[in-house]
Amino acid sequence: MLLSILLFSLMDANVKWLGASYPTSQIMFFRCTLALVPVLVIIAMRGGIIILRTRQWPLHLLRGLMGVGAMGLAFYAFVLMPLANAVSIMHTAPLFMTLLSVLLLREQVGIRRWSAVIIGFIGMLLVVRPGAGMLESGSLYMLAAAFLIGCTTIVIRILGRLDDPVCITFYFTLTGVIVSLVGLLYQGWITPTRNDLLLLMLVGLLGGMAQYLMTLSYQHLALGTVAPLKYLTIVCSGVIAYLVWGEVPDPQSIVGISIIVASGLYTMHRELQHKKPLTP
Numbered sequence: 658m659l660l661s662i663l664l665f666s667l668m669d670a671n672v673k674w675l676g677a678s679y680p681t682s683q684i685m686f687f688r689c690t691l692a693l694v695p696v697l698v699i700i701a702m703r704g705g706i707i708i709l710r711t712r713q714w715p716l717h718l719l720r721g722l723m724g725v726g727a728m729g730l731a732f733y734a735f736v737l738m739p740l741a742n743a744v745s746i747m748h749t750a751p752l753f754m755t756l757l758s759v760l761l762l763r764e765q766v767g768i769r770r771w772s773a774v775i776i777g778f779i780g781m782l783l784v785v786r787p788g789a790g791m792l793e794s795g796s797l798y799m800l801a802a803a804f805l806i807g808c809t810t811i812v813i814r815i816l817g818r819l820d821d822p823v824c825i826t827f828y829f830t831l832t833g834v835i836v837s838l839v840g841l842l843y844q845g846w847i848t849p850t851r852n853d854l855l856l857l858m859l860v861g862l863l864g865g866m867a868q869y870l871m872t873l874s875y876q877h878l879a880l881g882t883v884a885p886l887k888y889l890t891i892v893c894s895g896v897i898a899y900l901v902w903g904e905v906p907d908p909q910s911i912v913g914i915s916i917i918v919a920s921g922l923y924t925m926h927r928e929l930q931h932k933k934p935l936t937p
Contacts, residue, residue, distance in 0.1 A: 658874040658886045664867035666893040669735060669744065670901060671860045676736030679847050681729055682840025684860060688728070689833030691861020696830055696869060699823050709827060711820050720812040720825070721832030727805035728833065729840070730798045737795025740898035741906050742784050744891050745914040746799040751921045752777045753807030773923045780916025783909055813875060822872035830865065888918050 668688075675684055700708055711717060734743050752774050785796040816825050849857055891914060898904040906914065 658871065659889070661867045661870035661874065662887065662890050662893060664863045664870070666744075666890055666897055668860055668863040668867060669740065669894055670897045671856050671863070672732050673735040673740055673898075674901070675853060675856055675860070676732060678853065679849065679857075680841075680844035681733045682837050682844045683846060684732055684857065685725070685729055685833060686837035686841060687857040687861045688732075688864045689725075689830050689837055689861065691858050692830045692865025692868065693827075693834070693861075695862060695865045696823060696827050699869065700827065703821070703823060708821050709824050711824060711828075713816055713820060716812055716816050717820075717825070717828040718832070720809055720816060721829045722836075723805045723809045723812070724829050725833045725836045727802040727809065729836075730802035730805070734795035734799035734802065737793070738799070739904045739906060739910075740902075741891060741895035741904065741914065742910050743795065743799050744894040745784055745910075745917050746781060746796060747803050747806065748888060748891060748921060749777060749781045749800070749803045749917055750807040750810065752781075753804050754810060757807060757811065769923075773920045777917055777920030780913045780920060783913030783916065786909075810875075813872060817872070817876040822876050823869060826865070826869045826872050829868070888921065891918065 672684055672688075700706065731743070731747060734746075755770060755774050781800070785800060786794070813825060895904075895906070
């Protein structure tokens with residue numbers, strides 16, 4: 658999970674850099690197409706295509722479409738807003754997971770977890786700053802991405818009961834290739850320079866390895882062990898954004914980010930106290 662965090666942070670920084678010059682669908686195309694390279698190597702090392710056999714096609718399709726949707730929204734938002742702010746909004750996903758568990762799975766949530774969710778959304782509002790400029794700032798796009806990430810996390814954990822992590826990663830990546838190709842028909846293709854082509858390829862390779870490592874960590878370790886580590890992405894992305902763009906979150910954003918992290922960690926802590934994590 659720690660290596661996945663580092664690779665995702667580097668990928669996000671690359672996406673933000675490239676997003677100023679290239680359409681989102683083109684970046685997604687490289688992200689997914691090049692990501693197939695390490696995935697196919699892992700498949701070959703693990704015994705070949707037999708590892709891709711599955712009986713969970715509807716869930717793979719659902720996970721793929723939601724994951725690709727989250728990717729596109731997040732990539733577009735990275736260009737519009739400071740990287741640390743964008744990543745912090747993305748980490749409201751556990752709060753959405755709690756809401757979904759109540760609405761869809763009819764789970765019981767106590768007053769403490771409800772309080773943590775409400776406080777977390779207050780922190781999110783401090784970062785998002787609702788108003789007429791939410792689309793221009795990118796915060797609404799990232800908020801929608803966070804919701805989809807919360808949904809896909811639940812689906813990944815269900816898929817992991819029967820399917821190998823590389824199987825889950827492969828079908829998600831393949832879905833991304835198909836969807837991004839459709840997007841290119843509408844947004845068009847911009848021929849990249851040699852340096853940008855290398856960066857676009859790097860986005861795919863980093864994303865493919867990071868996705869596999871994250872899926873692997875969810876399958877083999879308890880949720881309470883790996884999920885809190887994901888908040889280190891905010892720190893890692895913030896450091897990269899400062900070094901590359903000189904971005905420094907303002908005081909209101911820092912307060913909001915701190916609240917999001919604290920409430921997310923407490924929500925996970927209470928959830929793990931009340932039930933066994935949904936693991937294979």
